[in-house]
Amino acid sequence: MPRDEVSIHIFREKEGNEHMRTEQEMLELIIDVAKADERIRAVLISGSRANPSVVKDKYQDYDVIYFVKDIKPFYNNIEWIEKHFGKPIIMQLPELMSQSPKDGHFCYLMIFKDGNRIDLSIEATPYIDDGEPAIILLDKGGFCPNIPEPTDKHWHIKPPTEKLFSDCCNEFWWCLNNVAKGIARDELPYVMEMFNYYIRNMLNKMVEWYIGSKNDFSVSAGKMGKYYKKYLPADLYTMYSETYSNSDYDNIWLAVFTACELFRKLASDVGKQLGYVYNQEEDLNMMKYLEKIRAEIQ
Numbered sequence: 001m002p003r004d005e006v007s008i009h010i011f012r013e014k015e016g017n018e019h020m021r022t023e024q025e026m027l028e029l030i031i032d033v034a035k036a037d038e039r040i041r042a043v044l045i046s047g048s049r050a051n052p053s054v055v056k057d058k059y060q061d062y063d064v065i066y067f068v069k070d071i072k073p074f075y076n077n078i079e080w081i082e083k084h085f086g087k088p089i090i091m092q093l094p095e096l097m098s099q100s101p102k103d104g105h106f107c108y109l110m111i112f113k114d115g116n117r118i119d120l121s122i123e124a125t126p127y128i129d130d131g132e133p134a135i136i137l138l139d140k141g142g143f144c145p146n147i148p149e150p151t152d153k154h155w156h157i158k159p160p161t162e163k164l165f166s167d168c169c170n171e172f173w174w175c176l177n178n179v180a181k182g183i184a185r186d187e188l189p190y191v192m193e194m195f196n197y198y199i200r201n202m203l204n205k206m207v208e209w210y211i212g213s214k215n216d217f218s219v220s221a222g223k224m225g226k227y228y229k230k231y232l233p234a235d236l237y238t239m240y241s242e243t244y245s246n247s248d249y250d251n252i253w254l255a256v257f258t259a260c261e262l263f264r265k266l267a268s269d270v271g272k273q274l275g276y277v278y279n280q281e282e283d284l285n286m287m288k289y290l291e292k293i294r295a296e297i298q
């Protein structure tokens with residue numbers, strides 16, 4: 001093995017032996033830091049670790065808020081972070097990257113050597129309950145209002161209006177013309193962006209409405225569809241996975257037509273469930289258009 005590869009191997013081996021602190025250890029650290037600092041008035045945890053519907057695993061972030069009297073001592077204070085939490089292996093500071101940082105707020109996004117991640121928000125503004133699951137870990141004198149028992153209701157899929165449903169269908173079918181023309185012109189980056197952003201956004205909306213309609217709109221599909229596999233029937237999830245393609249145009253065409261078939265199945269079902277009319281004509285017309293373009297360039 002070459003010397004540089006040996007060095008990388010040794011480094012990774014050492015990293016792999018690092019003890020990963022447990023949830024209890026992490027929460028104790030987060031709370032103890034706050035207890036010892038009179039400037040911190042309360043501690044709240046949100047995100048997946050406050051959501052009782054999420055299956056726990058070691059990869060979950062710790063989404064923590066420290067409420068403070070004054071933001072200035074905590075603003076971009078890396079020395080304070082490293083003193084209390086250790087040196088992160090990588091960090092992101094959103095306020096320093098933003099053209100218009102939020103007043104009274106500073107956030108440290110951090111991954112540590114043991115693999116734990118803390119997203120620590122420092123807030124000098126009062127807590128506002130927006131319905132997102134949250135748990136108070138520490139409150140020094142009634143700073144936080146009463147927070148209801150956490151649920152994931154805030155993230156439940158919401159049924160579309162008839163107009164929203166119709167607009168989604170129209171956008172899906174309309175944007176496919178750009179994919180076809182992009183393939184004909186050999187404009188791969190344009191094709192992939194159009195298909196995997198604009199069209200997929202509409203497909204994902206319909207996937208979520210389908211999941212919602214089958215579950216009385218009382219479940220969440222998860223951030224960026226991470227629970228699609230959990231809620232979609234196996235055959236539909238297989239179809240969805242096949243809408244992802246490599247850069248080969250033949251495979252892109254297959255992915256496009258699979259997406260069309262899947263969208264048609266989902267939209268027809270959602271429309272039936274909600275009493276909305278699915279526009280068969282724009283579906284049929286665009287399919288003819290796609291087939292025409294494909295035939296011309298073969």
